[in-house]
Amino acid sequence: MVKFSNMNLSVDASAKPLPDELRLTQFGNFLGKASLDELPEWINMTRGQLSLVGPRPVVIFSI
Numbered sequence: 330m331v332k333f334s335n336m337n338l339s340v341d342a343s344a345k346p347l348p349d350e351l352r353l354t355q356f357g358n359f360l361g362k363a364s365l366d367e368l369p370e371w372i373n374m375t376r377g378q379l380s381l382v383g384p385r386p387v388v389i390f391s392i
Contacts, residue, residue: 335360336353
């Protein structure tokens with residue numbers, strides 16, 4: 330499956346994760362602003378690796 334990495338796994342000096350704004354890469358920031366961050370999902374759907382609609386949940390009355 331195709332997937333873009335938008336964030337670093339950075340932590341601060343106390344080993345706490347940094348806020349999302351500081352972890353976002355320049356490439357990830359560009360993808361988000363250009364609305365291209367969901368492009369890999371469309372690529373995976375066209376390759377048949379991912380479906381647009383999944384199975385429906387089981388209705389409680391039919392159990």
